Amino acid sequence: MQNINIILLPQQAANDNEIEIALRKQLHLTAADRLAFSIQKKSIDARQRSIKIQLSVNYSINSELEKEEAITLPLQQVGNCKPLIIVGCGPAGMFAALKAIEKGLKPIVIEQGKNVRDRRRDLAAINKQRIVNPHSNYCFGEGGAGTYSDGKLYTRSDKRGNVKSILNTLVYFGATSQILIEAHPHIGTNKLPVIIEKMRDTIIDCGGEIHYNTSFQNFLLRGKTIEGVNVKDVHSGHTQTIAGNAVILATGHSARDVFEYLHREKIAIEAKPFALGVRIEHPQSLIDQLQYHCDVRDEYLPPASYKLAFTSNDNRGVYSFCMCPGGIIAPAATAPNELVVNGWSPSRRNNPFANSGMVISINEDDFAPYAKHGELRALQFQKEIEKKCFEAGGSNLTAPAQRVMDFWKTKNHQPYLHAAIFRGISSAALTDIMPTAVTEMLKTGLKNFGNKMRGYLTNEAVLVATESRTSSPVRIPRLADTLQHSEIVGLYPCAEGAGYAGGIVSAAIDGERCAAAACDFLTSTSN
Secondary structure, rough: OEEEEEOOOOOHHHHHHHHHHHHHHHHHHOOOOOOEEEEEEEEOOOOOOOEEEEEEEEEEOOOOOOOOOOOOOOOOOOOOOEEEEEOOOOOHHHHHHHHHHHOOEEEEOOOOOOOOOOOHHHHHHHHHOOOOOOOOOOOOOOOOOOOOOEEEOOOOHHHHOOOOHHHHHHHHOOOOOOHHOOOOOOOOOHHHHHHHHHHHHHHHHOEEEEEEEEEEEEEEOOEEEEEEEEEOOOOOEEEEEEEEEEEEEEOOOOOOOHHHHHHHHHOOEEEEEEEEEEEEEHHHHHHHHOOOOOOOOOOOOOOOOOOOOOOOOOEEEEEEEEEEEEEEEOOOOOOOOOOEEEEEEOOOOOOOOOEEEEEEEEEEEHHHHHOOOOOHHHHHHHHHHHHHHHHHHOOOOOOEEEEEEHHHOOOOOOOOOOEEEEEEEEEOHHHHHHHHHHHHHHHHHHHHHHHHOOOOOOOOOEEEOOOOOOOOEEEOOOOOOOOEEEEOOOOEEEEHHOOOOOOOHHHHHHHHHHHHHHHHHHHHHHH
């Protein structure tokens, strides 16, 4: 079996016969030669006016193509095995639980939110009744923030771990095999819940436990060593202790109660730079025109996306984040009296608007005025901005928004054109709401992006505030070799909430790493 790269037109790449014709021509094969092939990778090259599709293809001539092994997971019964406590049932927590099962540990998962299906009622309450359940929302609940915020599966670096292994696991649980091929794989918010349910059923069938509507309260410590956790039923208030000598803390970037508990108990945490800005929304047809150099997008091309970044002379960056072609802007607050927006796309990405986070790096100088909050100073800065945006929108989860050119030129804000946001938007001057350092850098970035993508800077686009949960404003320090907390033996700070991941795939990888490290620790202490 050999590999070859070929470049085709979009309509050719969508037809196996056309792919075979191109392969035969490039390999100089005759009609008598038998050709077997399979596509390994697929990406779009939109740099020139004529859009091309790049394919990486495995092939074999006059012999059968080696069959790829069926995807399997090394599952086993662990109901009577040593426990591994996992706080959080997002991608890090779920993949940590699967890795624990593989290693012969019993995962006990603590999740303050509801199961993935019941979460929908709480999302409906946000969208229709303007009620935020602080335990179950777009960020909290089975599957974590990624389940109902798009389901993008790409990460910037393979150095974190085995990306293909994570994708294979998702395929095993029902994701399309196309995610193994596409350069920017995506499942879609409408399809992820079913996959999450299958993962959960497997964890339970193997003897693991998942406790929903159960909030972490505190660690049970003997000196500086973990002996378990205390948890509380969020409905009844009943508390209980779960014993165990290892805890993976995978609570996500919005678990402020956990950060506050650690700070209160003087368990080491660190203020961490993060990013803050807006969601920018354009008509998807305009993004298609700009990216594909066309009047109307070719039916063989997907809705276009983009990735933009600019760094100023003082090293402050502005960049697009979580770009959602054919997407929706969603209200993603996790508590009353705050305003947060996020974006998601269905699997077909067939909504009329495209949106993306457009965020600015926030550094120590920005949250220095909150120094009295100690290591929570960046978190407090984040909370204050979200509260201000909530009030500017009318204190009812309506998001403050402004047309792009009006914002850029600091003109009086005009009524908005559109916004594919569930709760709606209200016209506002964002310079009166957001920090000056953020708005000035956003203006600079928009000018730069308008030069890169002629037509991007337009009053057909709307800025919606505030996109503030790109990453955690707190880091929970851990040792590089053992992945344990720098002070607490048996505690494994994990993934986005601890500052060690950014997205579904990287969080899943970190969950697996922490579970494997915890297994080594528990094995060594039992000998």
